[in-house]
Amino acid sequence: MPVVTFSIDGEQYSATEGENILEIARDHKIHIPTLCFLDGLSTLGACRLCLVEIEGTPKLFPACTTKPTEGMVIRTNTDRLKKYRKMIVEMLASEGNHQCAVCIVNGHCELQDLAYEVGLDHVRFPYLYPDKSLDATHKDFVMDRNRCVLCTRCVRVCHEVEAAHVWDIAGRGINCEIIADMNQPWGTSPSCTSCGKCVRVCPTGALFEKGAAVGEMHKERGFVKFIVNARKKREWVRVAPEDE
Amino acid sequence: MTIEDLRECAEKEQARQAQFTHRILYCSSAGCVSSGCDAVKAGLRKAIDELGLSKKCEMIGTGCLGLCGEGPLVFVQTDRTLYQHVDEKSARRIVEEHIGQGKRVEDYAVDLNDAFFASQKKIVLENMGRINAESIEEYIASEGYEALAKALTEMSPEDVIAEVRKSGLRGRGGAGYPTGLKWDIVRKGVADQKYIVCNADEGDPGAFMDRSVLEGDPHRVLEGMALAGYAVGATQGFVYARAEYPLAIDRLKTAIKQAERFGILGNRIFESGFNFRIDIRIGAGAFVCGEETALLRSVMGRRGRPKVRPPYPSEKGLWDKPTVINNVETFANIAPIIREGSAWFAGIGTPKSTGTKVFALAGKINRTGLVEVPMGIPLRKIIFDIGGGTPEGTEFKAAQTGGPSGGCIPKEHLDLPVDYESLPTVGSIMGSGGMIVMDSTSDMVDVAKYFMEFCMDESCGKCVPCRVGTRHIHGMLDKIVRGEATEVDFEFLKETCVMVKETSLCGLGQSAPNPVLSTIRFFEQEYTSKLISAHEFNGTGLSPLSGAKES
Numbered sequence: 054m055p056v057v058t059f060s061i062d063g064e065q066y067s068a069t070e071g072e073n074i075l076e077i078a079r080d081h082k083i084h085i086p087t088l089c090f091l092d093g094l095s096t097l098g099a100c101r102l103c104l105v106e107i108e109g110t111p112k113l114f115p116a117c118t119t120k121p122t123e124g125m126v127i128r129t130n131t132d133r134l135k136k137y138r139k140m141i142v143e144m145l146a147s148e149g150n151h152q153c154a155v156c157i158v159n160g161h162c163e164l165q166d167l168a169y170e171v172g173l174d175h176v177r178f179p180y181l182y183p184d185k186s187l188d189a190t191h192k193d194f195v196m197d198r199n200r201c202v203l204c205t206r207c208v209r210v211c212h213e214v215e216a217a218h219v220w221d222i223a224g225r226g227i228n229c230e231i232i233a234d235m236n237q238p239w240g241t242s243p244s245c246t247s248c249g250k251c252v253r254v255c256p257t258g259a260l261f262e263k264g265a266a267v268g269e270m271h272k273e274r275g276f277v278k279f280i281v282n283a284r285k286k287r288e289w290v291r292v293a294p295e296d297e
Numbered sequence: 298m299t300i301e302d303l304r305e306c307a308e309k310e311q312a313r314q315a316q317f318t319h320r321i322l323y324c325s326s327a328g329c330v331s332s333g334c335d336a337v338k339a340g341l342r343k344a345i346d347e348l349g350l351s352k353k354c355e356m357i358g359t360g361c362l363g364l365c366g367e368g369p370l371v372f373v374q375t376d377r378t379l380y381q382h383v384d385e386k387s388a389r390r391i392v393e394e395h396i397g398q399g400k401r402v403e404d405y406a407v408d409l410n411d412a413f414f415a416s417q418k419k420i421v422l423e424n425m426g427r428i429n430a431e432s433i434e435e436y437i438a439s440e441g442y443e444a445l446a447k448a449l450t451e452m453s454p455e456d457v458i459a460e461v462r463k464s465g466l467r468g469r470g471g472a473g474y475p476t477g478l479k480w481d482i483v484r485k486g487v488a489d490q491k492y493i494v495c496n497a498d499e500g501d502p503g504a505f506m507d508r509s510v511l512e513g514d515p516h517r518v519l520e521g522m523a524l525a526g527y528a529v530g531a532t533q534g535f536v537y538a539r540a541e542y543p544l545a546i547d548r549l550k551t552a553i554k555q556a557e558r559f560g561i562l563g564n565r566i567f568e569s570g571f572n573f574r575i576d577i578r579i580g581a582g583a584f585v586c587g588e589e590t591a592l593l594r595s596v597m598g599r600r601g602r603p604k605v606r607p608p609y610p611s612e613k614g615l616w617d618k619p620t621v622i623n624n625v626e627t628f629a630n631i632a633p634i635i636r637e638g639s640a641w642f643a644g645i646g647t648p649k650s651t652g653t654k655v656f657a658l659a660g661k662i663n664r665t666g667l668v669e670v671p672m673g674i675p676l677r678k679i680i681f682d683i684g685g686g687t688p689e690g691t692e693f694k695a696a697q698t699g700g701p702s703g704g705c706i707p708k709e710h711l712d713l714p715v716d717y718e719s720l721p722t723v724g725s726i727m728g729s730g731g732m733i734v735m736d737s738t739s740d741m742v743d744v745a746k747y748f749m750e751f752c753m754d755e756s757c758g759k760c761v762p763c764r765v766g767t768r769h770i771h772g773m774l775d776k777i778v779r780g781e782a783t784e785v786d787f788e789f790l791k792e793t794c795v796m797v798k799e800t801s802l803c804g805l806g807q808s809a810p811n812p813v814l815s816t817i818r819f820f821e822q823e824y825t826s827k828l829i830s831a832h833e834f835n836g837t838g839l840s841p842l843s844g845a846k847e848s
Contacts, residue, residue, distance in 0.1 A: 098605035099760045101800045113799055118605045140796050144765035177789060178769045203758065222600065222758070225583065227768045229758035 059125040074116035074127060075103055085129050086138055086167055088145075089204040090117045091254055093277030095213060100204060102138055102167070105129045113137075139171040147178040148227070150185065150199035156258040159268040163256035164202055181227070188233070190240030193263055194252050196231070201259040203229055207251035214280055219245045231259075250277070298560040299568050300446045303437060306559075310438035317355040319396050320374040321345075323383075325358030325430055326512045327544050328365035328505070328666075333384065334358075337369045340388035345396075354396045357432075360425035360513015363414075364407065365505075366665035372426045379426075380405040412682035413664055418645065418671045420653050421629045424514045430548055433555035436516040442561055444635035445520050448527055449569040452635075457528040458484060461631065463639035465651035470496055470587075470624035471699060471728040472804075473650070473717040476631075479621060482611040483529040486619030491531035493522050494615065494622040496592055497538040497545070500584040501700025502751060503659040504731030507625035509667050510655070511538065511545035514629070515552035519575060521628030523562065524635060525621050526573040534575040535615075537592050540582055549577060584701075584755035588803050589622045591757065602757045603803035624729065626655055646672030650716035654730060658684050661691065661736040670715070677711040680734060691736035695819070699728025701748040701755075702808030704815025705741065724815040726808070741820040742827060745813045746774040752809035763806030766797035770813060777827050783834050787824060791817065 058067040061074070061083055068077045073096070078085050088100035098115035105116045108126035113134070121127065128134070145151075145164060153159050167173075185198040208220040208231065219242050223232040233239040252260040254274050261270050282288045314320065323329070323338050341356050362370040367381035371391060378401055380391055390402050419425075428435035436442070448457050462477030483491060495518060499507040511518060522534045538546050553575055556562040564572045578596045585591050586601040593615050595601035614620020630652060634642045643651045650672040656679065659665050663685030670679060680686065680696060687693045695705040698715075704725035706713065713719050717727050735744060753767040773790045776782040794810035794817075801807045817824060829837075 097759075098802060101760050101762055101802065104800060111799075115605060137796055137800050140793070141761050141800070144761055144769070147769070148765045178765075179772060181768070203764070224758070225585075226753060226756035226758045226764055229764065 057121055057123045057125075059121040059123070059127060061127045062129055068121065071120060074105060074114075074119050074121055077121065078116060078129060083129060085116050086170060087117065088163060088167065088202065088256060089206065091206050091210075091274060091277060093214070093279075093281040094206060094209045094254075097205065097209075100141070100202075102141055104134060104137065106131055106134060135171070139173060142167050142171050142173050143176050143178055145202050146173065146176050147180050148183070149201060150182060151257075155267055156200065157261045157265055157267060157270040158258040158272065161268075161271050162258060183227075185230070188239045189263070190238035191242075191245070191247070192240065193247060194239070194249065195261055195263060196233075196239055197259050197261070198230055199259075200257045201231055202257055203231070204256055205231075206254040206256065207231060207260060210250045210254045210277060214277060215246060215248050215250050217244050217246050217248075220251060298566075300450055303442060303446055303567075306434060307438045307440075310434040314355070314435075314438065317353060318375065319350075319354040321354055321356045321391070321396065322359040322362075322372040322374055322426060322429075323356070324360070324362040324368060324370040324372070324426075326361035326365075326509055327542075328361065328509075329368040329370055330544065332368040334369040336385050337371065337383050337388045340385035341371070341392060344389040344392035348392060348397055350392065350396055354392070357429040357435075359428060360430050361422070361509040361667050362426050363417075363422075363668060364664060364666045367407070374426070377409060379407040379409060381407050413666075413668075413685070416674070416678055416682050417669050418653050419669050420633050420642075420645075421510060421517075421626055421655050422513070422667070422669045423633075424517065425509075428514070430513050430515070431551055433516060433552065433559060433561075436514070440636060441516055441632075442520055444632040445523050445527075445561070446567050448524055448635055449567045449571055454484065454528045454530065457524060457635065460635060460639045461528070464634045464642040465639075465649070466627065466630055466634060466642065467650065467717060468624060469626035469630070469654065469729065471702070471726060473727060476623060476627055479611055479623070480525060480528050482609075483531075483619040483621050486612060488618045490533070490616075490618050491529055492615045492618055492620040493525045493529070493531045493534035494593065494596065494610075494620055495522055495534065495536040495625060495628055496587065496589065496622055497536055497542070497625045498580050498587040498592060499542075499625070499729060500539065500587050500755075501702075501729055501731040502748075503657060503733045504700055504729055505657045506655040506667065506730040508542050508545050509657075510625050510629050511542065512548050515545075515549045516556065517632055518549075518625055518628045519552055519556055519562065521623075521631035522575060523566070523573050524631045525623070525628065527571050529619070529621055531621065532572050532574065534573065535578050535596050536575060537578045537580060537586070537596055539580040539586075546577060546579060553577070583757070584751075585757045585803070585805050588805055590803070593620065593622065602759045603805070605802060626730070647714065647716050649718055654715065654727070656730045656732045658732050658734070660697075660733040661687050661739065662734040663688060672716045673714040675712050676706060676715055679715065679732070680711070684734065687734060687736040691738055694735045694737055694739055695741070697725075697733040697735065697744070697812070698731065699726040699808075699811070700731045701751045702726060702804065702811055703728045703731075704811050705735070705744070705819060707819040724811070724818055726811070741816040741823045742774060742778055745816045746771065746778060748812040749774055749809065752805065756805065756809075760800075760802035760806060762797045762800040763802065763809065766793060766801070767806070767809050769793060770797065770810065774813065777824060780827055780829060781834070781837060782828055783831055784828055785831075787828055 055070045086102045096117040098118040103116040104113040106128040188196040212218045233242045371380045371383045466476045467473040588603045591601040591603040610620045655669045749771045756763045758764040798810045
């Protein structure tokens with residue numbers, strides 16, 4: 054396989070062709086914030102948090118879908134990027150009804166972690182307080198759309214790994230919502246296998262198990278990579294959970 | 298069908314037309330349909346029958362005649378007389394006096410030497426007012442499918458691409474990517490199947506170029522697509538038309554059926570080894586499906602959401618196969634280029650933007666309608682000579698090109714040449730051809746708010762900056778219009794616009810702030826005059842939800 058050399062934040066690196074910038078950065082312990090990305094799922098480039106600068110073009114590129122080419126000069130942490138990342142988290146915070154203090158994943162939430170990381174001390178956008186629904190019809194799980202950030206991890210894990218395709222998106226723009234099957238109560242979904250994968254990959258408290266109190270829910274998101282590796286590469290090696 | 302058959306068909310049709318002393322054409326495009334052309338058609342038919350002129354005079358429906366604001370329009374082709382504001386009564390007079398007695402009905406006649414017609418250069422629209430929009434024979438008699446026959450019998454696919462490259466034709470959807478280059482990439486792609494897709498999902502408010510072309514001359518688009526198919530080695534084409542264009546879809550369906558019957562679409566076209574089929578896919582009403590990656594997903598029956606490029610459709614398009622995707626107007630230019638040669642086409646317009654561009658003139662302008670002008674024409678000429686300026690008593694303020702993705706061009710830039718290079722220098726884009734004129738009565742903040750509302754409603758919701766950002770920008774503009782915004786809000790608005798522009802995933806979000814940024818650039822005073830001071834704001838009793846830096 055051909056090898057390409059390039060620089061990230063001033064350091065020279067090389068990688069085999071076909072790897073994306075995010076994978077390479079992680080291999081070298083360079084931190085790029087992400088939200089819609091999850092190891093094992095298809096890449097989307099939708100949350101725009103992993104945007105990086107590439108010398109020679111004014112455009113920004115999502116690290117998760119961009120592959121380096123020979124001689125590429127990549128910057129992951131400029132002032133412009135930091136400012137935009139903060140604004141994106143600000144937008145997410147203003148979009149939903151995120152109340153950390155009463156949330157089931159308080160302290161173990163990726164959105165909360167991102168807010169700390171980008172130094173979000175206040176939100177300049179007016180809160181939208183959308184009128185969102187909560188679906189507790191499933192026997193084991195709950196979907197609280199107030200806490201959803203529309204990363205579509207649940208949609209992808211259900212389609213790509215469980216192959217049930219219970220979840221999809223309805224509506225458009227600011228009115229987008231995750232729906233079960235033909236926009237029906239989750240508990241009545243005939244396609245749901247109750248495997249719980251969507252609950253475990255959800256970055257926030259939008260999907261959770263019944264019976265956990267505030268702050269009690271811990272998620273374990275590394276399993277997707279395990280399943281995908283096991284299937285594709287026949288590697289039945291369980292790595293230690295990444296999130297906790 | 299062979300090339301001889303095609304020529305024979307053309308001659309037969311020309312002979313048929315020659316037996317009439319008069320051909321009377323009524324505009325059957327959607328604009329004239331809405332102003333009552335069906336009654337005019339019935340009136341003409343009745344008058345022709347009653348006066349016993351049916352042997353002498355043929356009546357047909359043709360494509361858009363241009364002066365859409367003055368419809369219904371009727372055109373007497375034989376001695377080139379155009380009548381405006383025709384109704385049943387005047388239709389009878391036209392038949393009686395013009396056809397029967399040979400004298401023009403001056404009350405309704407339009408002066409064809411007027412700058413509206415004289416300043417135009419018709420390539421894409423050449424068949425409007427010349428042929429029946431629903432007749433393949435008339436299209437063939439007007440040199441139709443000559444280019445396809447020529448390409449299939451005399452040219453190699455590489456020749457076709459070379460010709461398109463040399464013509465300098467650039468994508469008419471707005472971005473202006475060189476068409477020949479795109480085709481070349483697809484040609485070089487290795488795949489068992491390739492596709493041609495025609496983007497007819499024209500969604501910009503106030504734009505109706507593609508609709509008019511499809512309604513008036515659908516075969517020209519099919520011919521362009523077939524030529525593209527031959528050039529890149531594709532055997533299947535799709536036209537993705539928006540559901541809001543029922544008439545265009547009907548005409549397109551008719552045209553495809555006719556072409557299949559004539560053997561011009563299907564297997565072994567013109568006795569060559571080339572097979573090509575075209576199917577129609579109808580959109581479900583999302584503006585974002587005009588974005589190419591979203592459009593392709595919609596063609597495949599998936600949710601119309603854009604995806605990150607690269608890979609571009611020319612490498613991985615429909616079902617991951619190399620796909621040519623071009624706009625209606627781009628395809629409409631192909632047949633004339635192959636027929637007349639690239640040198641002829643390259644001689645029109647400017648060296649970097651060759652050929653012509655169709656514009657839909659709308660807004661505060663005296664002659665709304667469809668015009669085709671050579672590239673590089675000064676904006677002033679389009680608005681004042683062709684469009685006749687703004688209504689009496691008002692003053693021109695700005696022209697908006699590129700719809701919700703474009704910007705406003707103010708008075709001081711009226712002499713700017715209209716081409717791909719010049720428009721971006723003033724913060725606008727060529728766009729697909731919508732041109733909305735604003736006069737002194739238009740409020741630019743309102744204009745920006747209107748476009749932002751459009752983008753907010755049409756955002757697919759996939760990426761955060763577009764989904765949430767357009768909503769907040771709209772909210773901020775609304776706050777300014779309500780007279781509740783301060784200088785801090787205004788600065789934050791600008792910051793958010795730049796952020797959404799630079800971080801959004803697809804063209805919709807990346808260009809959504811353009812109308813705001815361009816109106817701020819040229820009409821900042823209209824914004825600042827609506828702002829209130831922090832002191833006044835405190836007096837309103839409102840909570841400082843945004844921009845409260847002092848806290």
